[in-house]
Amino acid sequence: MSKVGQPEKMIIDGKRIDGRSFEEFRPITAEVGVLKRAEGSAIFKFGDTYALAAVYGPRTMHPKHMQNPQKAILRCRYSMAPFSTNERIRPGVSRRSVEISKVLNEALSNVVFFEDYPKTGIDVFVEILQADASTRCAGLNAASLALTEAGIPIRDLISSCSVGKVDNQIVLDVGGNEDQFGDVDMATATIGSEDKFVLLQMDGIITKEEFPILIELARKGCTEVYERQKNALKEKYKTGEIDVES
Amino acid sequence: MDKEVKSEILVKERQLVIPGETLARGLDYLPSSGCYRVNNELKSKLLGLVKLKDRFIGIIPLAGVYIPKTGDGIIGLVEDMQTTIWIVDINSPYDAILPLGEAVGEYVDLNRTDISIYYDIGDLIYAKVLNVSKSKQVQLTMNDHRARKLIGGRVLTITPSKVPRLIGKQGSMIELIKNKTKCQIIVGQNGVVWIKGEQEGLAAKAILTIENESHISGLTDKITAMLEKGE
Amino acid sequence: MLKASENYVRKLIEEGMRIDERKFEQFREIKIETDVIKKAEGSARVLLGNTHVLVGVKMSVNEPFPDTPDEGVLIVNAELVPVASPTFDPGPPDKDSIELARVVDRGIRESKCIDLEKLCIEDGKKVWNVNIDIHVLDHDGNLIDASALGAMAALTKTRIPRYEDEKIVFGEYQGKIPLKDTPIAVTITKISNKLLVDANLEEENALDARITIATNENGDLCAIQKGGVGFFTTEELKKAADLSIEKGKELRALIK
Numbered sequence: 199m200s201k202v203g204q205p206e207k208m209i210i211d212g213k214r215i216d217g218r219s220f221e222e223f224r225p226i227t228a229e230v231g232v233l234k235r236a237e238g239s240a241i242f243k244f245g246d247t248y249a250l251a252a253v254y255g256p257r258t259m260h261p262k263h264m265q266n267p268q269k270a271i272l273r274c275r276y277s278m279a280p281f282s283t284n285e286r287i288r289p290g291v292s293r294r295s296v297e298i299s300k301v302l303n304e305a306l307s308n309v310v311f312f313e314d315y316p317k318t319g320i321d322v323f324v325e326i327l328q329a330d331a332s333t334r335c336a337g338l339n340a341a342s343l344a345l346t347e348a349g350i351p352i353r354d355l356i357s358s359c360s361v362g363k364v365d366n367q368i369v370l371d372v373g374g375n376e377d378q379f380g381d382v383d384m385a386t387a388t389i390g391s392e393d394k395f396v397l398l399q400m401d402g403i404i405t406k407e408e409f410p411i412l413i414e415l416a417r418k419g420c421t422e423v424y425e426r427q428k429n430a431l432k433e434k435y436k437t438g439e440i441d442v443e444s
Numbered sequence: 445m446d447k448e449v450k451s452e453i454l455v456k457e458r459q460l461v462i463p464g465e466t467l468a469r470g471l472d473y474l475p476s477s478g479c480y481r482v483n484n485e486l487k488s489k490l491l492g493l494v495k496l497k498d499r500f501i502g503i504i505p506l507a508g509v510y511i512p513k514t515g516d517g518i519i520g521l522v523e524d525m526q527t528t529i530w531i532v533d534i535n536s537p538y539d540a541i542l543p544l545g546e547a548v549g550e551y552v553d554l555n556r557t558d559i560s561i562y563y564d565i566g567d568l569i570y571a572k573v574l575n576v577s578k579s580k581q582v583q584l585t586m587n588d589h590r591a592r593k594l595i596g597g598r599v600l601t602i603t604p605s606k607v608p609r610l611i612g613k614q615g616s617m618i619e620l621i622k623n624k625t626k627c628q629i630i631v632g633q634n635g636v637v638w639i640k641g642e643q644e645g646l647a648a649k650a651i652l653t654i655e656n657e658s659h660i661s662g663l664t665d666k667i668t669a670m671l672e673k674g675e
Numbered sequence: 676m677l678k679a680s681e682n683y684v685r686k687l688i689e690e691g692m693r694i695d696e697r698k699f700e701q702f703r704e705i706k707i708e709t710d711v712i713k714k715a716e717g718s719a720r721v722l723l724g725n726t727h728v729l730v731g732v733k734m735s736v737n738e739p740f741p742d743t744p745d746e747g748v749l750i751v752n753a754e755l756v757p758v759a760s761p762t763f764d765p766g767p768p769d770k771d772s773i774e775l776a777r778v779v780d781r782g783i784r785e786s787k788c789i790d791l792e793k794l795c796i797e798d799g800k801k802v803w804n805v806n807i808d809i810h811v812l813d814h815d816g817n818l819i820d821a822s823a824l825g826a827m828a829a830l831t832k833t834r835i836p837r838y839e840d841e842k843i844v845f846g847e848y849q850g851k852i853p854l855k856d857t858p859i860a861v862t863i864t865k866i867s868n869k870l871l872v873d874a875n876l877e878e879e880n881a882l883d884a885r886i887t888i889a890t891n892e893n894g895d896l897c898a899i900q901k902g903g904v905g906f907f908t909t910e911e912l913k914k915a916a917d918l919s920i921e922k923g924k925e926l927r928a929l930i931k
Contacts, residue, residue: 202742238507256509256537267579293773300770307904309463311480311489315511316580318537346463349508349603351489353480354464384899390464394906398886400899401785409896409916413909431462431491435506435659 204379208365215375216245221415223359223371223422228339228430230347238348240430242340244359244371246330251340252323253348259319269312271319274303276337278326298334305338305358305387305396311351320350331377332360338387338397343427355427356396358387359419361412363402368411370419386416391424393417457496460659461488467501478503492605493659506659510536510604510634512582516573517590519599519632522563527554530563532571532584535601535634540582546574547586568594568638570630594630597640600648602655604635609658610651617664621650624671646674684881685867693878695724699871700918707824707929709832714845717833717852721825724875725815727759730825731808732833734852736843739795739802747794747802751780753809753822760814772811774902779809779823779860781898782889786858789830793853796838803835805852816875819887820926823860828930830854858897859926861919862887865905870914872922886912888919892927896920 208215218224224245233239236252243249259265276298280287302324310320322345324337335358342355362372363382372383382402388395395413404412451470455461467479468486475481478490479501492503512518512534520532520540528544544552548562563569570592574585585591602610610631611618622629627641639647650667657663687694697703703724712718717732739746753776755763768776783789794803807829809822834848864874864885874882884905889898896916901907907915 202744237509258537258539293768293777296770296773297777300774301902304902304904308906315509315537346491347507349490349505349605351478352463353482353487353489355462389906393908395901395908395912396906398899398901398907398912400896401781403785403787403891403895403897405895406916406920410909410913413912417909428462432460435460435491 201379205375208376208379209367214364214369214373216373218371218373220367221370221418223419224373226423226426228343228426230343230430230434236344236348238344238346238350240340240343240347242336242343242427244330244332244336245373246328247333247336247374248326248328249333249336249340250325250327251337251344252325253320253341253344253350254323255320255348256315256318256350257321259317265317265319266312268316270310270315270317272303272307272310272312272322273319274299274306274322274324274341276302276324276326276334278329278333282326282329298337301397301399302334302338302341305356306341306345308389308394308396309353309356310345311353314351320345330374331372331383332385334358334385334397335360335387339423339427343430346431354390354392355424356387356389357391357420357424357427358385358397359416359423360385361416361419363404363408363412368408368415370415382412384412384416386413386420388417388420388424391421453496453501455494455501457494458659459494460492461494461503462491463487463489467494472499474500476500476502478505504608505603505605507603508605510534512536512538512540512573512576512580512634514573514576516633517570517588518573518584518634519568519570519594519630519636519638520584520634522565522567522569524565525559525563528559530559532569534582534584535604535632535636536582538580538582540573540584542569542571542584542586546584563593568599570594570632570638590630594638594640597628597638598644598648600637600639600651602635602637602651604633606655606658607631607633607635609663610637610654612664617654617667620668621647621671624674625650643674646671681881684877688869688871688878689867693871695875697873699869700922702873702922702926703875705824705926705929707828709828715829716836716848717829717831719825719828719832721821721828723817723821723824723873725813726817726821726875727811727813728818728821728825729810729812730822730829731810732826732829732852733806733808734833734836734843735804735806736796736801736838737804738800743791744799745795745802746791747789748804749780749784749789749791749807750804751776751783751807751809751826753779753811755811755814755818758813759811763811763814774900775811775818775822776809778819778887778898778900778902779807779826781900782823782858782860783807783826783830784898786856786889786891786897788827788854788856788858788891790853790855794835805830805833814876816877816879817862817873819862820860820873823858823889824926824930827857827859831857831930856891856893857927857931858889858891859923860887860889860898861922861926863915863918865907865911870911870918872918886915888916890920890923894920894924
């Protein structure tokens, strides 16, 4: 059952369709503080997938009856720009974006210290500016950085990546073609480099034996992403020598 | 059987750390603000600079909103009022109220007087935080020698955690700016700064430089040079 | 029945017990009835403990998707109707009902259990749409497994109506919907670092995290969705996979 436009082979001579090896990421870019208005913001790219995240808050929560007297409330919105894909996406909310907003919120909620800001709201907005698969992963990475930059206290960063199966080969960081014509696409995220999965969704068929292999590769990938995120933060705030005066 | 973990500190004063970074091991070190303990390790909750004091390790955040504390001197904007209170925006997710009794010394006949004659919507005031309840209800008072309405001048906001840097050791940094620009400058703990005087623009520029480069060394020299040049 | 508090549920589980005295790997009593709605092309009612779900399958004819011009279309929708729980509000689908529909959809779609190629009427122009609608009538936890089971049970009895002169002739049929597999979703809930299946409502309110794994007849995993705030370690994920394959077999036997 092949789809329109499906290439005959996705793996040629031990390399993937875009020339990558099986455990290789697309070029990653992570940059913090890209927007002036938001309390925190960041951009995260996996190859041609661009995600922008902005954080507003903690701020007064409206409507008042939705406030939690003991904790901050996290609101997450994932959205794709109309020009982000080949076929234009109608602006507005879709069922898919509602689901993704929910899983991103659940992932981030593992690390935010909600009790530090009772009655407030923290808003995280993720905009996918260009989509070439693994958008929720890029979005989550950007959101983590944005929360940090905004000064929201968190236990650690959330690091996310995708793994999949293409022509029976297990691969890291599923790209656009691989998502469309591959067999398996699994989005994952961990708390920093720890063995704690806070996001896990899979489409496709895998055997019981393949599952732990995918998970282990995902963990490796998330750890690599974590290093990139940390570098982005330290890059922005290079301090030079320690200033003794305070 | 508890394994005795040797206490060791892993960071230096003013080192830049990120959330999740381990600051110390063992139980000898205690968390101050901005840190949390997990098992035997002290970790940072924030992106910020390490502050060490005796056995306490704290983090000065590079960003973050103002959380009101009793005793703070703040600058706020009157945004609304009811019969006997003013509601004040104090640059925080929490609004503050200034009760009539804390603002006016004399007797007020509420039947004849509209309290806007004292403070009106849009007025800028320097006030003290009288009390912050557990549920984050903030009460202000004008019962302080520094408290007053601030007229004219201009206002800008900086990250609240950078206020100490702006003020400097024993007020040295802020005095430097005041003298060189011939301005009155009042700095609220909530990050709101009021400037009034001859070279307000230059003062503002110096303050914003401190805001953006508070974590970089050599700042004092840079500010001094900037103010000498006068532009 | 007195509502058990979160802390009480957790304490019990830490001591190896559940509030209704089930074992951690034990499902509640399951009753499945099919062909309960005559007007639907397929239907099933599932009672999982006190959770009550009704699933209807309606067939319609529409254009195919551009990248699969010779395949039928699967659409899954879920309604958490207000009768089911004091927490369900009337109105457009909210994030919980959307997630429910999409998770059930994932298991059915990724397992390729419906032979969609056989649902093509005219290549590129007309295909059968399989509309699966989940109606949750009573919520006592584990809506996902109950709904997925109901959807699969309904599909096994779904018949394709006759299509004549560009019109569907409701009430007359041309055979059953072509099925190649029987995917079963099993949701594993983590509470106080223990894993259990078929959480009831009180257990769901106390959960750390949950993971739904759909498996096919071959024992392969065809869809995974982690839900709830907490996290899973690699060990827990492996255990969850084993559990879902084992329980999947048991549940599959109820509808085959």
